[in-house]
Amino acid sequence: MDGDSDPYGLILTLILIVVLIAINAFFASAEMAVVSVNQNRLKRVLDSGDKRAEILKKLTSEPTRFLSTIQVAITLAGFLSSATAGSKISIYVVRLFALIGVKMSETVAMVLVTLILSYLNLIFGELYPKKLALKNPEKVALRSARAIRFVMVLFYPFVRLLTRSTDLLFKLAGQDRQTEEEKVTEDEIRSLIVTGHVEGLIKEEEKEMLESIFKFDDLSADEIMTPRTDVFAVNIDKPLTEQMDTIISEGFSRLPVFKNDIDNIVGVLHVKDILKYANKYGFENIPVEKLIRKPYFVPKHIKIDVLFKKMQATNNQMAILIDEYGGFVGIVTIEDLVEEIVGNIYDEYDEEDKSIQKLDDRTYLVDGGIQIQELNKRLKINIDETDENFDTLGGLITYILGYIPDKDFKEEIKYDNLILKVNKVCSNKIEEVLLTIKDEPEKPEEE
Numbered sequence: 001m002d003g004d005s006d007p008y009g010l011i012l013t014l015i016l017i018v019v020l021i022a023i024n025a026f027f028a029s030a031e032m033a034v035v036s037v038n039q040n041r042l043k044r045v046l047d048s049g050d051k052r053a054e055i056l057k058k059l060t061s062e063p064t065r066f067l068s069t070i071q072v073a074i075t076l077a078g079f080l081s082s083a084t085a086g087s088k089i090s091i092y093v094v095r096l097f098a099l100i101g102v103k104m105s106e107t108v109a110m111v112l113v114t115l116i117l118s119y120l121n122l123i124f125g126e127l128y129p130k131k132l133a134l135k136n137p138e139k140v141a142l143r144s145a146r147a148i149r150f151v152m153v154l155f156y157p158f159v160r161l162l163t164r165s166t167d168l169l170f171k172l173a174g175q176d177r178q179t180e181e182e183k184v185t186e187d188e189i190r191s192l193i194v195t196g197h198v199e200g201l202i203k204e205e206e207k208e209m210l211e212s213i214f215k216f217d218d219l220s221a222d223e224i225m226t227p228r229t230d231v232f233a234v235n236i237d238k239p240l241t242e243q244m245d246t247i248i249s250e251g252f253s254r255l256p257v258f259k260n261d262i263d264n265i266v267g268v269l270h271v272k273d274i275l276k277y278a279n280k281y282g283f284e285n286i287p288v289e290k291l292i293r294k295p296y297f298v299p300k301h302i303k304i305d306v307l308f309k310k311m312q313a314t315n316n317q318m319a320i321l322i323d324e325y326g327g328f329v330g331i332v333t334i335e336d337l338v339e340e341i342v343g344n345i346y347d348e349y350d351e352e353d354k355s356i357q358k359l360d361d362r363t364y365l366v367d368g369g370i371q372i373q374e375l376n377k378r379l380k381i382n383i384d385e386t387d388e389n390f391d392t393l394g395g396l397i398t399y400i401l402g403y404i405p406d407k408d409f410k411e412e413i414k415y416d417n418l419i420l421k422v423n424k425v426c427s428n429k430i431e432e433v434l435l436t437i438k439d440e441p442e443k444p445e446e447e
Helices: 007-036 039-047 051-061 063-088 090-099 106-135 137-172 186-198 204-215 244-250 271-281 304-314 334-342 372-379 393-401
Strands: 254-259 261-270 297-299 318-322 328-333 356-358 363-367 412-415 418-426 429-437
Touching: 007 051, 007 063, 007 106, 007 137, 039 051, 039 137, 051 063, 051 137, 063 106, 063 137, 090 106, 106 137, 186 204, 204 334, 254 318, 254 328, 261 271, 261 318, 261 328, 304 334, 328 334, 356 372, 372 393, 393 412, 393 418, 393 429
Parallel strands: 297 318
Antiparallel strands: 254 261, 318 328, 356 363, 363 429, 412 418, 418 429
């Protein structure tokens, strides 16, 4: 009997492929489990005297060697399964198609078998075991620890050879030699986040939050501030009783206080301090100048990660932003900073957000004062956030036109795949914009 048509040989080949996929699954799940293990829980297991925890602790202390070993094992398992399937099974596929009257070359059969095997290996050898590992990473990591340690010892010479070969290439290319612990770049982490989201390991909300963390040190305070024109401030020269109705209706717990002119911010008034004083002496003749606290001034271009640390260190909940001339430009609160990571935080006193009103699937009525970053995040569009010429949607329109439109301005403005139409202008400020999103950005016609 021809060896290529031996049914026992086919069965052994299929068994070998299943074993190799299982090996791939083991290492994939072990990798995901070890990198996801909770260090606090691991410490508790370590304190209980579990020997596996000691091994696992050592694995996590050598991440480069561990990940290199895993990568070698997975690559070998995948290579062997593909080579075995291609050489052993393709002949049976040719004969199977011949039975139904379809002529197929062995090369095409080999490609078909490789594609099917790649699909099975991706599902059963990568995605499924990784998802299982994430459900209980500590348990999977502890179970895998001894086997991983054995493989690390077994593959050590090969991993060492690969490391030396890579170092040699770097020397020949005139590059610096890699350090033992390679630095992971921000782009690599972002790529892992996107990959994890595509594979279903990271939820959409988690992906957005992680991306917001990376953007946190790129933003300046004036990009997220409440601008001066929208800030409600207390006039120290005016009796507080005349302003109480507005203070109550605005619903803020802290208010900037100005003297003579809103550019001259002299302090911050806490509503809690007003209530404490009123409880003792009544609301009549509340001495605002005695209740105000020292304002916390910062330059408008300060990075928000730096501002966050400074506000934490000084116990300030509100920062007063000033420009290079000392003029008041806006305020930023701790809540504003936190919202840049977790999204908008509303309480029972917050009014419904109407800054973006959906009219249909592609058309929105948008507040002209909305920050570009917020607009991009909520509508999934890509207006340039780094351009220093504008921070808001209204600013973008003014920058494109080169002048401030009046109430009679009716022209449509095109920006990439967006159509912008000014809907309302008040006091030289664009209040509302009709925004339409087209399918694809319009490309200039080739001559």
